[in-house]
Amino acid sequence: MRAFGSDVRKPTLVAVVDLIRERGTVSRVELAEATGLTQTSMTNAIRKLSEFGFVREAGKERISRGTPRRLLRLQPDACYMVGVQFDRFASVGVLVDLGGRIVIRRELPVVGARDPDEALPELTEAVSDMIDASGVPRTKVRGIGLATYGPQDRDAGVLLTPQPTPAWRGYPLAATLSDATGLPVVIENDATAAGIGVQALGGASSSFAVVFMAGGIGGGVIVDGNPYRGATSNGVELGHITVDPNGPACACGNYGCLDNLSGPRAISARALAHPSLGSRLALGEDELANFLAVGRAGVAGDADAAALLETSIRHMATAAVTLVNMFDVGEVVLAGGAFTGFGGRYRDAIQDRLDRSVFVRHVHDVKVRLAERPEDAAAFGAAMVLLRSLLEAPGSAG
Amino acid sequence: MRAFGSDVRKPTLVAVVDLIRERGTVSRVELAEATGLTQTSMTNAIRKLSEFGFVREAGKERISRGTPRRLLRLQPDACYMVGVQFDRFASVGVLVDLGGRIVIRRELPVVGARDPDEALPELTEAVSDMIDASGVPRTKVRGIGLATYGPQDRDAGVLLTPQPTPAWRGYPLAATLSDATGLPVVIENDATAAGIGVQALGGASSSFAVVFMAGGIGGGVIVDGNPYRGATSNGVELGHITVDPNGPACACGNYGCLDNLSGPRAISARALAHPSLGSRLALGEDELANFLAVGRAGVAGDADAAALLETSIRHMATAAVTLVNMFDVGEVVLAGGAFTGFGGRYRDAIQDRLDRSVFVRHVHDVKVRLAERPEDAAAFGAAMVLLRSLLEAPGSAG
Incomplete structure (x- = not known):
C-alpha cells in the first residue's frame, strides 16, 4: 500500500487558508510541516492574509519544552x-x-x-x-x-x-x-x-475523484491537490462515457452514455413508461423529483422501483471502475442532490465493485464515501x- | 476553437533539450519565447547543458536588423x-x-x-x-x-x-x-x-493521449507537457476499462475489458476458434503474430479476418471516446507494434467516431494519428x- 502525499502543488495562499480552516488553529511550525512551504513563502503568505484581515493570532500553545508557539486562526467574518x-x-x-x-x-x-x-x-x-x-x-x-x-x-x-x-x-x-x-x-x-468543496472541508485524500449526480451525472478529479483540467477544463465528463455499447444515442453525440442509463432523467423516463409505477409513486414532471421518489420507493421495498435503482447503480459502478482505472485515485466521493436519501446504496455497491475490479486494488485501497451534505x-x-x-x-x- | 499552450510545466532542462532537438538549431531568444522560461532560468540551463557537453554553439544567424543571434545545437554523440x-x-x-x-x-x-x-x-x-x-x-x-x-x-x-x-x-x-x-x-x-517518445520527437499537442497496443492495450496521457501520473503512476489503464458490460471476465478483476475484446490475444483466440481461419492464415502460438496476420488478411479482403479486425476497431473507438471525454486532450496518437501495417484503419475509424461522439467536439478539434514508427x-x-x-x-x- 502506498501513502498519499500532501497537497504541495496547491497555490500557496489557498493551501494555507484550507489548512487553517481544516484544523481550526495552527502554529507556523505545523503549517510549514503540513504544506511543505519554505519559511519565507509561509511568512509572506501569513503577512498577506493578515493584511486582508483573513488570519489573526489566537493565543499561544504551551508545548512540553521550548517557547510556546503562537497560534493562527481564520477570521470567519472577514x-x-x-x-x-x-x-x-x-x-x-x-x-x-x-x-x-x-x-x-x-x-x-x-x-x-x-x-x-x-x-x-x-x-x-x-x-x-x-x-x-x-x-x-x-x-x-x-x-x-x-x-x-x-x-x-x-x-x-x-x-x-x-x-x-x-x-x-x-x-x-x-x-x-x-x-x-x-x-x-x-x-x-x-x-x-x-x-473543491470536499477538499476545502478537509480530510480527503490528495488525489480523489467525485461522481456528481444532480440533474445529470458528471465527474471531477483532484490530483495531488489540484483539479484535473485537461486542455480546456472540459475533462472528466463521466456522464458521457459509454457504459453499454448497445445503449441509446445521446444528445452529446455518443451512445450508451452513463447519464442516459443511470441518471435521473433516464430513470424518471423508465418509471413513467412503467404500467403502474408512475401512478403508484405519484410521479409528475420534475424528473429529479421523480428519480428521488423511485429511489426512496426502491429502498422501501417496491420491487419495480428497486429494479430501476439497481440498474442505475450497476451502470454507475461500471463507470466508477473506469474513472479509477483512468485517473488512479485513492478515493471516490459521491456528491449531488440525486444521492439524497439513498446514496448509501450507491456507495456500498460501488465499493464492492471497486474492491473486486479496480486495476490497482493490490497497489492501494480505493475508498468510496458520500460527501457531507451531498446536495450542497x-x-x-x-x-x-x-x-x-x-x-x-x-x-x-x- | 481553443489554442493549446506551450509546455511550460516541463522540467527546465528537459524542455530546453527537447526544443533544441525538435528545431535543430535555436537562438536564445527563440528558446525563451518557446519555453516561457525567464532569462535567468534559461542562462542557467544552457550553462549546465554546456558543462555536460550536451549543447554547443553552432554559428550565428543573420537577421534583417540588429546583431546576429548565436545559435545553439545539441551534441548528438554526447x-x-x-x-x-x-x-x-x-x-x-x-x-x-x-x-x-x-x-x-x-x-x-x-x-x-x-x-x-x-x-x-x-x-x-x-x-x-x-x-x-x-x-x-x-x-x-x-x-x-x-x-x-x-x-x-x-x-x-x-x-x-x-x-x-x-x-x-x-x-x-x-x-x-x-x-x-x-x-x-x-x-x-x-x-x-x-x-514521452512522441513528445520528444516534437510536433505533438501539449495535451494528447496515446493508445498503445503491443502484446496488450494500454493508455498514456501527456497534459500541459507532462505525463499524467495519478496517485501512484498507475493511471490511464485503457486496456482494462469496460467497453461491453456483457463481455468476458478479465484476469484484472474487471469484465468486458477493452484488452479482452480488441487486443491481440483476444483476436488471436477468436481467429484460432474459427473453423477455417487458423489454417487459412497459418496461425501458430505467437498471439501477436496471429493478430498481425488477421489484420493483414482483413485489409487484403478476407471477410472473416475483416470481421475480427472490425470488432477490434469498434471497441477501441468506444474506448477512445471515453479516453478523450475523461482527459480532454486535443490529439490521440496510436503507437505500438500491433498497429504495424494496418494502423491506418484504426486511425480513420477512431477519427470518424471522435468527430461524431466526443463531448468537446464543438469546443476544439481532436485529431487522431499514427505515431512515427509505431512499433518503436x-x-x-x-x-x-x-x-x-x-x-x-x-x-x-x-
Whole structure:
C-alpha cells in the first residue's frame, strides 16, 4: 500500500487558508510541516492574509519544552462568498463565510427548458434575496461562484453547450450575472466544484475523484491537490462515457452514455413508461423529483422501483471502475442532490465493485464515501472556487 | 476553437533539450519565447547543458536588423540511452543518441510465460549484444529505460502484477537489470513511454493521449507537457476499462475489458476458434503474430479476418471516446507494434467516431494519428525517459 502525499502543488495562499480552516488553529511550525512551504513563502503568505484581515493570532500553545508557539486562526467574518449550483432540474444557493460555515442555504429556481434571458433574472433575484435574508452586509460578499454543467469556457465565463436551448451556447453567463448583481462571478464545472468543496472541508485524500449526480451525472478529479483540467477544463465528463455499447444515442453525440442509463432523467423516463409505477409513486414532471421518489420507493421495498435503482447503480459502478482505472485515485466521493436519501446504496455497491475490479486494488485501497451534505457540495465548492480566485489574485482579496 | 499552450510545466532542462532537438538549431531568444522560461532560468540551463557537453554553439544567424543571434545545437554523440519495450509477446530495444537518432534497433526476447529469473538474463544478454553491435563506446551509454505494463512501482523499479507468473510481482526488475548491466535502469509504463517518445520527437499537442497496443492495450496521457501520473503512476489503464458490460471476465478483476475484446490475444483466440481461419492464415502460438496476420488478411479482403479486425476497431473507438471525454486532450496518437501495417484503419475509424461522439467536439478539434514508427515508439520513449531522469537529477548528467 502506498501513502498519499500532501497537497504541495496547491497555490500557496489557498493551501494555507484550507489548512487553517481544516484544523481550526495552527502554529507556523505545523503549517510549514503540513504544506511543505519554505519559511519565507509561509511568512509572506501569513503577512498577506493578515493584511486582508483573513488570519489573526489566537493565543499561544504551551508545548512540553521550548517557547510556546503562537497560534493562527481564520477570521470567519472577514469575507463571504456566494456559491450556486444550477442545472435544468436542481439549483442550490449558499452563502459561506471564510471559515467554511454555510450562513444561509436556499433552493434556487432551476433552468428548466428556458432561455438564459428568462432564467437568469430569476436566479439573480433569488441570490439577491438570499444575501438580504442572511443579514450579512453586502460589502462583505466578495462574489459568486457558479457551478454548472459543461462544456464550458471557464476563463470567458460562458457555456459552450446548446442545452437546454440554443441560446445558452456562448451566452455571457458570468458577465450577465456580474452586471446584474455587481459582484465578480466565476464559473466552474459542477463536479469539479464539488471536489473543491470536499477538499476545502478537509480530510480527503490528495488525489480523489467525485461522481456528481444532480440533474445529470458528471465527474471531477483532484490530483495531488489540484483539479484535473485537461486542455480546456472540459475533462472528466463521466456522464458521457459509454457504459453499454448497445445503449441509446445521446444528445452529446455518443451512445450508451452513463447519464442516459443511470441518471435521473433516464430513470424518471423508465418509471413513467412503467404500467403502474408512475401512478403508484405519484410521479409528475420534475424528473429529479421523480428519480428521488423511485429511489426512496426502491429502498422501501417496491420491487419495480428497486429494479430501476439497481440498474442505475450497476451502470454507475461500471463507470466508477473506469474513472479509477483512468485517473488512479485513492478515493471516490459521491456528491449531488440525486444521492439524497439513498446514496448509501450507491456507495456500498460501488465499493464492492471497486474492491473486486479496480486495476490497482493490490497497489492501494480505493475508498468510496458520500460527501457531507451531498446536495450542497457543489454549491459550497463553488463558493470556495470564488474564494480561490480571490486568493490566487491577491491584489483583489483585500 | 481553443489554442493549446506551450509546455511550460516541463522540467527546465528537459524542455530546453527537447526544443533544441525538435528545431535543430535555436537562438536564445527563440528558446525563451518557446519555453516561457525567464532569462535567468534559461542562462542557467544552457550553462549546465554546456558543462555536460550536451549543447554547443553552432554559428550565428543573420537577421534583417540588429546583431546576429548565436545559435545553439545539441551534441548528438554526447551521450546514448538504451530504450527497451518488453512484454509477453513483443519486445524491442533501441540505442538512441542525444539528438534522438536511433543508432541501432533490435527485436528482443519476449517474456512469454517465463519467470523473471529465466527471462531477464536473456534480455540482459540481448541488450549487451545490441550495444556491442552499435559500435558506441560503453562509457557513453548512460542507462536503460525499460517500458512495460503495469501496475508498477516506478520509484522502486518493480512490477506489482503477477502476470505472466507470480514471481514477477514485486521482483526487483530495475535493480536486477542494473546489476547485470552495470547501467542505471528506470522503469516506465509502456504507453506513457510512447507518449514521452512522441513528445520528444516534437510536433505533438501539449495535451494528447496515446493508445498503445503491443502484446496488450494500454493508455498514456501527456497534459500541459507532462505525463499524467495519478496517485501512484498507475493511471490511464485503457486496456482494462469496460467497453461491453456483457463481455468476458478479465484476469484484472474487471469484465468486458477493452484488452479482452480488441487486443491481440483476444483476436488471436477468436481467429484460432474459427473453423477455417487458423489454417487459412497459418496461425501458430505467437498471439501477436496471429493478430498481425488477421489484420493483414482483413485489409487484403478476407471477410472473416475483416470481421475480427472490425470488432477490434469498434471497441477501441468506444474506448477512445471515453479516453478523450475523461482527459480532454486535443490529439490521440496510436503507437505500438500491433498497429504495424494496418494502423491506418484504426486511425480513420477512431477519427470518424471522435468527430461524431466526443463531448468537446464543438469546443476544439481532436485529431487522431499514427505515431512515427509505431512499433518503436515505446522503446524510443523509454530511452527518453532515461534521459529525462538524468536531466532532472543534473548532478548525474555529466
